[in-house]
Amino acid sequence: MVKNITIDIVGNFADGKTTLVKSLTSESTLRHSEEKKRGITIRLGYAHFLIYKCGSCGSFSRYEKCEVCGSKSDLYYRVSIIDSPGHKTLMTIMLSGATLVDGAVLVIAANQKCPQPQTQEHIEALRIIGVKDIVVAQTKIDVVGKERAKESYNEIKDFLSKNGYDNAKIIPVFAAHNINVTSLIQEIGNFDVKRDESGKTEMVAVRSFDINKPGTDIKDLKGGVIGGGLNSGKISVGDNIMIYPGMFVKNNWKPLKSKVMSIQSEFGSEKSVSRGLMIGLETDLDPSIARRDSLSGSLIVTGDNVPVFKSRLSVDYIPIAGKFDKPIQKGETVLLNVLASKVLGTVVSNLQNKVILNLGNSYLPYFLSDKAIISRKINNVWTLAGSGKIYE
Numbered sequence: 001m002v003k004n005i006t007i008d009i010v011g012n013f014a015d016g017k018t019t020l021v022k023s024l025t026s027e028s029t030l031r032h033s034e035e036k037k038r039g040i041t042i043r044l045g046y047a048h049f050l051i052y053k054c055g056s057c058g059s060f061s062r063y064e065k066c067e068v069c070g071s072k073s074d075l076y077y078r079v080s081i082i083d084s085p086g087h088k089t090l091m092t093i094m095l096s097g098a099t100l101v102d103g104a105v106l107v108i109a110a111n112q113k114c115p116q117p118q119t120q121e122h123i124e125a126l127r128i129i130g131v132k133d134i135v136v137a138q139t140k141i142d143v144v145g146k147e148r149a150k151e152s153y154n155e156i157k158d159f160l161s162k163n164g165y166d167n168a169k170i171i172p173v174f175a176a177h178n179i180n181v182t183s184l185i186q187e188i189g190n191f192d193v194k195r196d197e198s199g200k201t202e203m204v205a206v207r208s209f210d211i212n213k214p215g216t217d218i219k220d221l222k223g224g225v226i227g228g229g230l231n232s233g234k235i236s237v238g239d240n241i242m243i244y245p246g247m248f249v250k251n252n253w254k255p256l257k258s259k260v261m262s263i264q265s266e267f268g269s270e271k272s273v274s275r276g277l278m279i280g281l282e283t284d285l286d287p288s289i290a291r292r293d294s295l296s297g298s299l300i301v302t303g304d305n306v307p308v309f310k311s312r313l314s315v316d317y318i319p320i321a322g323k324f325d326k327p328i329q330k331g332e333t334v335l336l337n338v339l340a341s342k343v344l345g346t347v348v349s350n351l352q353n354k355v356i357l358n359l360g361n362s363y364l365p366y367f368l369s370d371k372a373i374i375s376r377k378i379n380n381v382w383t384l385a386g387s388g389k390i391y392e
Helices: 017-025 033-037 088-098 116-129 145-160 181-188 287-293
Strands: 003-011 045-054 072-084 101-111 135-138 170-172 202-209 225-234 232-237 239-250 252-265 269-271 272-274 280-281 297-300 308-310 313-319 333-338 340-353 354-358 364-368 371-378 381-390
Touching: 003 116, 017 045, 017 072, 017 101, 017 181, 045 181, 072 145, 072 181, 088 272, 088 287, 088 313, 101 145, 101 181, 116 371, 116 381, 135 181, 145 170, 170 181, 181 381, 202 269, 202 287, 225 287, 239 364, 297 371, 313 371, 333 364, 340 364
Parallel strands: 003 072, 003 101, 101 135, 135 170
Antiparallel strands: 045 072, 202 225, 202 297, 225 280, 232 272, 239 252, 239 297, 252 269, 252 280, 308 364, 313 354, 313 381, 333 340, 333 371, 340 354, 371 381
């Protein structure tokens, strides 16, 4: 049976993530004008490819003809890729998509000392959200000598060991010329992905948009589209859904009722999906409601799966050791990531790392025991500080 898997490509700014994605998928995730102009990923970027498993030698390939022995291979994985921004100021965008991933490719350039600040933060984020399967792509080996490549390899190995990923493989790659990319595919193919579709439906929205072209006749208009992935459960065409927090009307948040009209993935139309694919849900909402990512950060549920929905919450907080001189202070403003939502909160109290937060006019949809990731400011930049389960 073909399985779906979502992989996060993470690492420091300019270490070669987007080049690697293009080598894996023949697609560029730089699809927005500002990203193309600056040559960096600003939003979460998406791409996809297929992994086949050879019936003769058991190797994984991107093609039906095995890249190792040449025999016929069968489709094994449909892979959705999230290309996360590597720039420090865009860390919170990376966290918005992290909850959806099953495994990660950590990109580390050989021409810089490891770890760079964002490499450290990204691996901390992967550890916090519980990603167990990672592989390291050691890039830019073409611009360093043999000795520096070996030195870099040892730095990476030590870095992985200190962060609890002793068994992660390190694959030197020259992505622009497709060198060793097949070896990287072997590791992704071996990621251990387990699925439980029996849970209640929770879909996390990381984008939303209007797909109608200007001048489209009213009778031909399509409803607003919500892009993202499932955290749990299953969603099908025809399902009635609720979207939280919805719209801010007359000083109150009003959840939106809608219906799934169609489901599109990078692989085409889908009748029903579970966790593992990045998808677009066409709804029957007025398309103007979904324009310009206005519904990004939303939580989509079905049936009687009603989330907690309020502007105050409590977190069993576990700080990252040694990162800040002082614990979280009463009155401090922090940035909170829960699922794909990110909101500012003011610390009401912090007693033995039981942190109570007031979100002001922002209402955050969540379920008890969901993980909250907290960032604090260092030199005016949001920096990952710790995480914990929401208990109230």
